[in-house]
Structure formats: structure tokens, C-alpha cells
Amino acid sequence: MGSPGEQAALSLLDQYSCGFMVSQVLFAACELGVFDVLAEAPEALGSDAVAARLGASARGTELLLDTCVSLRLLQVETRGGKALYENTELSGTYLVRSSPRSQHHMLLYLARTTYLCWAHLAQAVREGQNQYQKAFGVPSGELFSAIYRSEGEQLRFMRALQDIWSVQGRSVMAAFDLSPFPLICDLGGECPLQASELPKLTLGLLSTHRPPCPLPGCSGALAKECVSLYPGCQVTVFDIPEVVRMARKHFPFPEEGRIGFQEGDFFRDPLPDADLYILARVLHDWADEKCAQLLARVHRACKPGGGILVVESLLDADGRGPLTTQLYSLNMLVQTEGRERTPAQYQALLKAAGFRDIQCQTTGGIYDTILARK
Numbered sequence: 001m002g003s004p005g006e007q008a009a010l011s012l013l014d015q016y017s018c019g020f021m022v023s024q025v026l027f028a029a030c031e032l033g034v035f036d037v038l039a040e041a042p043e044a045l046g047s048d049a050v051a052a053r054l055g056a057s058a059r060g061t062e063l064l065l066d067t068c069v070s071l072r073l074l075q076v077e078t079r080g081g082k083a084l085y086e087n088t089e090l091s092g093t094y095l096v097r098s099s100p101r102s103q104h105h106m107l108l109y110l111a112r113t114t115y116l117c118w119a120h121l122a123q124a125v126r127e128g129q130n131q132y133q134k135a136f137g138v139p140s141g142e143l144f145s146a147i148y149r150s151e152g153e154q155l156r157f158m159r160a161l162q163d164i165w166s167v168q169g170r171s172v173m174a175a176f177d178l179s180p181f182p183l184i185c186d187l188g189g190e191c192p193l194q195a196s197e198l199p200k201l202t203l204g205l206l207s208t209h210r211p212p213c214p215l216p217g218c219s220g221a222l223a224k225e226c227v228s229l230y231p232g233c234q235v236t237v238f239d240i241p242e243v244v245r246m247a248r249k250h251f252p253f254p255e256e257g258r259i260g261f262q263e264g265d266f267f268r269d270p271l272p273d274a275d276l277y278i279l280a281r282v283l284h285d286w287a288d289e290k291c292a293q294l295l296a297r298v299h300r301a302c303k304p305g306g307g308i309l310v311v312e313s314l315l316d317a318d319g320r321g322p323l324t325t326q327l328y329s330l331n332m333l334v335q336t337e338g339r340e341r342t343p344a345q346y347q348a349l350l351k352a353a354g355f356r357d358i359q360c361q362t363t364g365g366i367y368d369t370i371l372a373r374k
């Protein structure tokens with residue numbers, strides 16, 4: 001037995017080196033539908049009953065469920081010598097597909113796409129570029145052609161990205177009073193989709209157990225939050241043609257009159273008229289030069305007194321935290337051409353493009369906001 005210091009060091013090392021196993025437990029339980037089966041059951045279930053409903057092995061299911069208990073994703077009670085499992089508040093709220101705050105689709109994307117790119121992290125660090133070629137055999141000269149390399153992959157990405165806004169969309173849109181901006185353009189705004197469309201296009205990659213999904217994950221898109229918070233505003237979502245076409249086909253919201261779509265390339269095409277331009281999780285996809293190019297175009301399109309709202313996960317001033325944002329930044333390395341930035345780095349980019357009155361507002365969540373004026 002080593003000293004307490006050595007034991008602590010080894011335990012930390014163990015925690016880090018097995019971190020991927022923890023992620024896989026979470027991913028597998030989501031993908032199999034463990035949390036959905038338990039949410040639907042009228043009472044706690046034994047592992048044999050869960051295995052039967054999932055069509056999975058009794059041995060594997062028992063091991064998975066017990067590990068989920070240690071991770072506080074499930075709780076267990078022994079009655080009459082039999083272990084009975086239930087969701088915890090965490091899994092019931094964020095992992096059950098039908099929950100309005102579900103992060104299920106983001107977890108599937110992390111499991112099926114992000115995880116495979118991270119297998120090549122060392123190579124990404126060596127080369128300083130994303131790993132689509134190695135992970136999926138696709139060239140990434142055109143970043144979003146690689147990200148949207150099939151219709152199923154595009155839908156998976158779109159659904160995944162919406163999930164966080166069901167939890168954080170309101171605080172992000174409320175961080176500044178946006179009511180002085182009646183006409184808003186969400187550049188690279190993604191588009192909300194009908195949940196019912198997804199399973200058809202992602203066969204084999206979603207849960208084997210698929211309960212009917214009453215459009216939960218679709219409710220968090222930023223444009224929707226915006227029109228609900230600011231009754232006088234209209235939002236144009238501007239995105240590349242493939243995304244807009246899919247959204248037009250599947251757009252599920254009754255607010256349709258106040259949310260419109262325009263297709264185009266924000267690096268090349270004229271930008272829609274607006275009092276405020278939103279760039280949410282867009283700048284982090286791109287290197288400084290491309291950000292400068294895009295911000296200069298937004299500045300040209302912006303009216304005097306008009307605004308720009310940047311929504312991103314912000315690094316601390318010295319770039320050494322928070323850990324989540326540092327990990328996101330490495331994720332930008334393996335999956336995009338960009339990085340996460342400090343408030344000062346965004347401020348410098350905005351200033352160089354001509355914006356003034358740059359203010360930063362933290363939300364207490366993963367994503368913060370920066371508002372600037374022309």
C-alpha cells in the first residue's frame with residue numbers, strides 16, 4: 001500500500017483513464033433505451049424484466065444497470081431479495097427521450113460521431129486539424145460537407161444541437177434585453193425538426209427501444225425561445241440550403257408566422273435585413289480569419305445602432321478553465337476548424353470588425369452571451 005498521497009494520485013489516474021468507460025455506460029444505456037423502459041413502467045423493474053423489454057442479454061443488462069446505480073443514473077431497492085431499478089431525478093429529467101428537457105439526441109451524437117473523432121485526438125494535436133478523414137473516410141476541406149455527410153448524419157447533428165436549448169435557451173436569450181431589436185436574424189441558426197422524422201432516417205443508430213416521442217427535444221431551439229420571450233419580435237433563421245430545406249419540410253411550430261427561414265451561405269450571400277444578428281455556436285467552428293470575414297460581413301449588413309449577439313461557451317480570461325469549455329475547445333479541434341475563446345478574444349474580433357459597446361453577460365450555464373452594437 002502506498003502513501004495516502006500515492007493512493008490519491010493513482011485513484012485520480014484511474015478515474016481519468018476509465019473516464020471513457022463511464023461515457024460508454026451512459027451512451028449504451030441511452031442507446032438501448034434503459035431510461036425510457038424504466039420511465040414507462042408503472043413500478044420499479046428487475047433487471048430480467050428490463051432485459052426482456054430491451055431484447056438484451058440478462059447478464060449484460062444486470063451489469064449495466066448496477067453500474068448505472070453507482071453512477072447515480074439509476075436507483076435500486078431490494079424487495080424480497082430482488083433488486084428493482086428506477087430512474088433517478090437526473091435520468092428522468094435529462095435522459096428519458098420524452099422528457100421536455102431531454103439531452104438524449106446530444107448523447108447519441110456524442111456516442112456515434114464525436115467519440116469516433118476523439119479516438120484520433122493525439123493525431124489531431126499533431127496535425128492541428130479535425131479527424132473526419134480518419135474517423136469516417138470523408139475529406140473535410142468543406143467543413144459542413146463533412147459534418148452533413150449523409151442525410152441521417154445531418155439530422156442527428158441538427159437534433160443533437162437543439163437539445164441544450166431546451167435547458168439553456170431561455171437564460172441565453174434573456175441575458176440581455178433584446179426587446180429593442182424587433183427584427184432578428186439567427187445566422188447559422190439551425191432549424192427545429194419534428195421528432196417523428198428522425199427515426200426513419202437514422203435506422204440502427206437510435207435506441208432499439210423507441211417509445212413514441214411527443215416532440216420533446218424540438219422545443220428548445222433559440223428562435224422559438226426568442227419569439228416566446230419577446231412578443232414583438234420576428235426571427236429569420238439563416239442557414240445553408242440543405243438545413244433550411246429540411247426545416248421547411250419538417251418545421252413543427254405554430255409560431256411559424258414569426259419565424260421564417262432563408263437559405264444562403266453567410267460567407268458569400270447577402271445577409272437578411274435585421275436589427276440584431278445572432279451568432280450562436282457559430283464562431284467557435286471557425287479559425288480567426290474566417291471569424292473576421294464573417295463578422296465584417298455582419299457589420300456591413302448591420303444598421304447603425306443595430307446589434308450582434310454572440311452565444312458561446314467562454315473560456316476564463318487566462319484560457320485555463322473551465323474544464324468543460326477546454327474540452328469543448330479540444331472538441332473543436334477534432335471536429336471543426338475552430339476553438340473556444342475567452343471574452344477578450346471575442347471582444348478583439350468584434351472590435352476589429354467595427355463593433356462597439358461590447359458587453360459580456362454570463363448566464364451561470366455552459367453558454368454565455370456577448371452583445372455589441374454597430
Ligand SMILES: C[S@@+](CC[C@H](N)C(=O)[O-])C[C@H]1O[C@@H](n2cnc3c(N)ncnc32)[C@H](O)[C@@H]1O
Nearest residue numbers: 161188189190239240243264265266267280281
Ligand atoms: C454549430 S452549429 C450551431 C447551430 C445553432 N446556432 C445552435 O447554436 O444550436 C453551426 C451552424 O452554422 C451553419 N452554417 C455553417 N456554415 C454556414 C454557412 N456558410 N452559411 C450559413 N450557415 C452555415 C450550420 O448549418 C449550423 O446550423
